[in-house]
Amino acid sequence: MSDFDPGRGFGVYVHWPYCARICPYCDFNVYAAKARDTAPLFDALLRDLEGWRGRTGEREVSSIFFGGGTPSLMSGAQVVQLIAHVRSLWHVAPGVEITLEANPDDLARFGEFAEAGVDRLSLGIQSLDDERLKFLGRTHSAGDALKALDEARGKFRSISIDMIYAVPGQTLEDWRGELSRALALGADHLSLYELSIEPGAAFAFAVKRKAWAPASDDEAAALYEATQEMSEAAGLPAYEISNHARGAEHRSVHNGIYWKCGDWAGVGPGAHGRLTIGATRWAVEAAEKPGAYLHHVKTNGIGWSVVDELDAVGQARERVAMGLRVVEGFAVADVEALRLKLNAENVAMLVALGFVAERDGRVMLTPEGRLRADRIAAEIAP
Numbered sequence: 001m002s003d004f005d006p007g008r009g010f011g012v013y014v015h016w017p018y019c020a021r022i023c024p025y026c027d028f029n030v031y032a033a034k035a036r037d038t039a040p041l042f043d044a045l046l047r048d049l050e051g052w053r054g055r056t057g058e059r060e061v062s063s064i065f066f067g068g069g070t071p072s073l074m075s076g077a078q079v080v081q082l083i084a085h086v087r088s089l090w091h092v093a094p095g096v097e098i099t100l101e102a103n104p105d106d107l108a109r110f111g112e113f114a115e116a117g118v119d120r121l122s123l124g125i126q127s128l129d130d131e132r133l134k135f136l137g138r139t140h141s142a143g144d145a146l147k148a149l150d151e152a153r154g155k156f157r158s159i160s161i162d163m164i165y166a167v168p169g170q171t172l173e174d175w176r177g178e179l180s181r182a183l184a185l186g187a188d189h190l191s192l193y194e195l196s197i198e199p200g201a202a203f204a205f206a207v208k209r210k211a212w213a214p215a216s217d218d219e220a221a222a223l224y225e226a227t228q229e230m231s232e233a234a235g236l237p238a239y240e241i242s243n244h245a246r247g248a249e250h251r252s253v254h255n256g257i258y259w260k261c262g263d264w265a266g267v268g269p270g271a272h273g274r275l276t277i278g279a280t281r282w283a284v285e286a287a288e289k290p291g292a293y294l295h296h297v298k299t300n301g302i303g304w305s306v307v308d309e310l311d312a313v314g315q316a317r318e319r320v321a322m323g324l325r326v327v328e329g330f331a332v333a334d335v336e337a338l339r340l341k342l343n344a345e346n347v348a349m350l351v352a353l354g355f356v357a358e359r360d361g362r363v364m365l366t367p368e369g370r371l372r373a374d375r376i377a378a379e380i381a382p
Contacts, residue, residue: 018031033073071100076116103139
């Protein structure tokens with residue numbers, strides 16, 4: 001095992017845990033905003049970043065990502081200060097990607113975020129149908145989403161929109177119509193997700209009590225295949241299982257760090273991070289509840305509450321699972337560098353079945369294989 005490879009990238013993820021309303025499909029670490037005093041949390045984020053800097057040493061930051069929760073509830077001044085603090089702690093790459101996830105409701109602050117240095121806005125539209133938006137627990141209408149997109153145009157280098165499909169009652173024809181409208185909006189990047197029923201989310205309890213049933217595997221597969229076909233035809237081919245970009249310059253640099261198994265500092269309640277020091281790679285997680293997070297930062301100078309060392313097998317499995325998500329796959333040498341080998345028999349079987357391809361020392365999923373990504377990763381990893 002080797003030292004941190006800068007080619008994999010180093011990023012900073014800032015988790016803002018508050019939301020105006022918690023969506024019933026969400027299982028992220030989020031809390032209702034209400035009338036909270038956010039100053040203690042903001043100060044803790046600054047200190048947590050300092051704690052990370054003490055552990056990473058000098059690194060070049062290629063991405064800063066504000067996620068949540070709803071980071072568009074932050075003020076422009078808070079975003080300015082966080083970006084400035086990252087710049088004071090590490091060397092920030094020229095042309096660094098700075099992404100902020102935003103709800104359409106917060107369009108009044110888009111100008112502030114752009115002035116703060118955010119160059120990529122990820123807009124949580126989720127649907128262009130008002131009834132589906134109500135079902136998904138969103139506070140905006142389809143009209144609000146279109147206004148927000150108009151407000152964002154010209155302010156950011158890159159605009160991404162999120163959409164959810166396989167909503168109960170949604171037919172293939174319904175989704176084709178909605179996706180066609182979304183593709184016509186001219187966004188640079190689309191993240192298109194199948195509605196998933198996550199344990200602990202409100203929707204999981206609704207399904208358990210049989211209030212409604214999720215799409216069947218066959219229905220979801222048909223929707224996924226239509227998504228790939230239509231996006232590619234519109235000039236936004238998939239570069240990852242759920243992500244589509246209008247050219248390489250609009251691919252998410254930050255998510256690319258995850259897929260390449262780079263390192264990232266994760267600050268904020270419940271934020272995850274990865275840190276490679278010498279031959280050791282750590283998976284870390286900050287304390288989840290804001291109060292516990294504040295306590296950890298105050299006591300330890302960093303928000304970490306869970307620290308796990310990833311052994312060679314754990315690292316190899318992560319490299320396979322994450323690398324398979326992108327269309328170019330992963331390099332076999334990535335696994336062999338850990339002195340491990342792929343399950344060659346299973347790789348050969350999956351190639352014969354048409355689910356996996358091997359090319360130029362890399363292993364990648366075929367379009368048919370992408371529907372089975374998690375299972376395939378488990379079958380070929382050491």
